[in-house]
Amino acid sequence: MNYHRIRNFVGNYVFILPAFLLFFTFSLYPFFKVFQLSVTNWDGISPSIAFVGLANFKDLLTENPTFWVSMKNAFYVTFLALTVQNFLALFLALLCDRDIKGGNVYRVIFYLPPVLSGIVVGLIWNWIYDGNYGLLNHFLAFIGLGDLSRAWLSDPKTALLAVSMIHMWRGFGWGFVILLAGLQSIPRELYEAARVDGANSWIVFKSITVPLMIPVFILVSILTILGTMQIFDIIIATTGGGPGYHTEVPITRIVATMIGSSQFGYACAMGVIFGLILLALSMVQIRVSKMMRQI
Amino acid sequence: MNAAALSARPEINYEKVKRITTSFFIHAFLIVISIACLFPLWWAFASSLKTQQTVFSDLSLFPKNPHWENYYYAWTKADFGLYFLNSLIYTVTVVIGVVFVSSMAAYAFSRFQFPGKNILFLVIISTMMIPIPGSFIALYVLLNKLHLVNTQIGYILPQINGQLALGIFLLKTFFDDLPKELEDSARIDGCGRLRVYWHIALPMARPAIAVLAIFSILAVWNEYLLAMLVLSSKNFMPLQRGLMVFQGAHVTQYPLLMAGIIITVLPVLVVYLALQKHIIKGITAGAVKG
Numbered sequence: 001m002n003y004h005r006i007r008n009f010v011g012n013y014v015f016i017l018p019a020f021l022l023f024f025t026f027s028l029y030p031f032f033k034v035f036q037l038s039v040t041n042w043d044g045i046s047p048s049i050a051f052v053g054l055a056n057f058k059d060l061l062t063e064n065p066t067f068w069v070s071m072k073n074a075f076y077v078t079f080l081a082l083t084v085q086n087f088l089a090l091f092l093a094l095l096c097d098r099d100i101k102g103g104n105v106y107r108v109i110f111y112l113p114p115v116l117s118g119i120v121v122g123l124i125w126n127w128i129y130d131g132n133y134g135l136l137n138h139f140l141a142f143i144g145l146g147d148l149s150r151a152w153l154s155d156p157k158t159a160l161l162a163v164s165m166i167h168m169w170r171g172f173g174w175g176f177v178i179l180l181a182g183l184q185s186i187p188r189e190l191y192e193a194a195r196v197d198g199a200n201s202w203i204v205f206k207s208i209t210v211p212l213m214i215p216v217f218i219l220v221s222i223l224t225i226l227g228t229m230q231i232f233d234i235i236i237a238t239t240g241g242g243p244g245y246h247t248e249v250p251i252t253r254i255v256a257t258m259i260g261s262s263q264f265g266y267a268c269a270m271g272v273i274f275g276l277i278l279l280a281l282s283m284v285q286i287r288v289s290k291m292m293r294q295i
Numbered sequence: 296m297n298a299a300a301l302s303a304r305p306e307i308n309y310e311k312v313k314r315i316t317t318s319f320f321i322h323a324f325l326i327v328i329s330i331a332c333l334f335p336l337w338w339a340f341a342s343s344l345k346t347q348q349t350v351f352s353d354l355s356l357f358p359k360n361p362h363w364e365n366y367y368y369a370w371t372k373a374d375f376g377l378y379f380l381n382s383l384i385y386t387v388t389v390v391i392g393v394v395f396v397s398s399m400a401a402y403a404f405s406r407f408q409f410p411g412k413n414i415l416f417l418v419i420i421s422t423m424m425i426p427i428p429g430s431f432i433a434l435y436v437l438l439n440k441l442h443l444v445n446t447q448i449g450y451i452l453p454q455i456n457g458q459l460a461l462g463i464f465l466l467k468t469f470f471d472d473l474p475k476e477l478e479d480s481a482r483i484d485g486c487g488r489l490r491v492y493w494h495i496a497l498p499m500a501r502p503a504i505a506v507l508a509i510f511s512i513l514a515v516w517n518e519y520l521l522a523m524l525v526l527s528s529k530n531f532m533p534l535q536r537g538l539m540v541f542q543g544a545h546v547t548q549y550p551l552l553m554a555g556i557i558i559t560v561l562p563v564l565v566v567y568l569a570l571q572k573h574i575i576k577g578i579t580a581g582a583v584k585g
Contacts, residue, residue: 015492019459096325112564113332118519169331
């Protein structure tokens, strides 16, 4: 009896042991290790690690303008993604929700860019934006706007916007698919009932579609924020953060601090601060949405 | 204007004309967006068939003399064959690992009672929601300590772990909805738990496993950051890393670079087009329910 119970007890854990081991080694340990390293000056190699208290954080907050420029850049891209990209996604979803012919074909096409990697997308657009042979410049010359042509990704005036466009090109199909699914889960009877009562399209949209879609809007916004703030692959494949620091984003800064200048402790502090900002952003987003729902 | 002119004639149904014109403009808009989605990929493909001399001047979308040999050179001389094989190995091993490890854990979380079960489940699932943008630094430090930097296993294990939360979540939800009777009767007949899991539960979970596998395939095939940190020798590099290495070394060899890109994209396209229904169902089910 007792033997049986022990066997049973051990058996339970045999099932979760592999997951448990992987999770503790590769998720939980690094998670806590980041906090531990963030208060040291470790260079990643030397055996001696000196505790420096909050010095890394103090330096980050007061004497590291580059990091905050990278944060500002990420906010810029995120703002565009939240507005331009998501409104386009919503508009397309509303169009495709109208039982149009070939709706599924459009959905398959729009979701194609999101399944491509940031590296592939970045490298292709790299060439389209190229200053000498780029397709965009050829096109501008063709329509008589040759004066506008430039090296889009290495001109400080356009680099960040150009990168944002690539990011939005890759991202809108993802928002589209989720928003469309949300729209399609709204019972059709609601629309018909409102129509019978004489409501026009705008009133139907405002008083039925929007309120029912708020949970989906929240989800899409939060995932857009988290995804866009952590943008990395597209940057690495196009500008690498340049020209100057014009397209630097937090992850490129963290990687540069870690590999480029071997400041592992400092890079961890950047990771902690950035993580806290992301957490705060999602909290604010949830709070604001809750308030909006009450109105 | 068109609609107004037509509706002046009494025999034409105004409502119908309005519907047709609206639908025309909707489709025109959707088609423009579709072209914007497809064009860059097609442009990369067309460019991969041109030569180093013509690629800058020849803007044709259907090159007259397609240079398919670019693919041969990309595959052999530019090492994309090697990278492709590596990507394939990583994807297959990670997907197999994820399916087994997470299905076993999900089965235990769904069926068994043991102390610490709920808290453990919550902690694992919470890693899906909480971003820890610096943790790759500590992960690198750990792999270094374990002598796993620049090894295949050092690139595989963290990625299995990376998909675990999704896998456990997906499969536990699936097992929860599955009737237990079959498993119970097998247990009464003296079948051990591992055998019940292996012969009964796992085969029944095939639809959920398919969704998990698809998302894992895409995630692993497209992964870059970890490959950049962990792998430094060419023999271990996957395609995404190989593309960046090639671009760094031969920045102007566009036809070969584009061929490499198409080689990288093609498997993704095949998987996506073959399984797009599952993929779209997968993202929307999670999103709309959650």
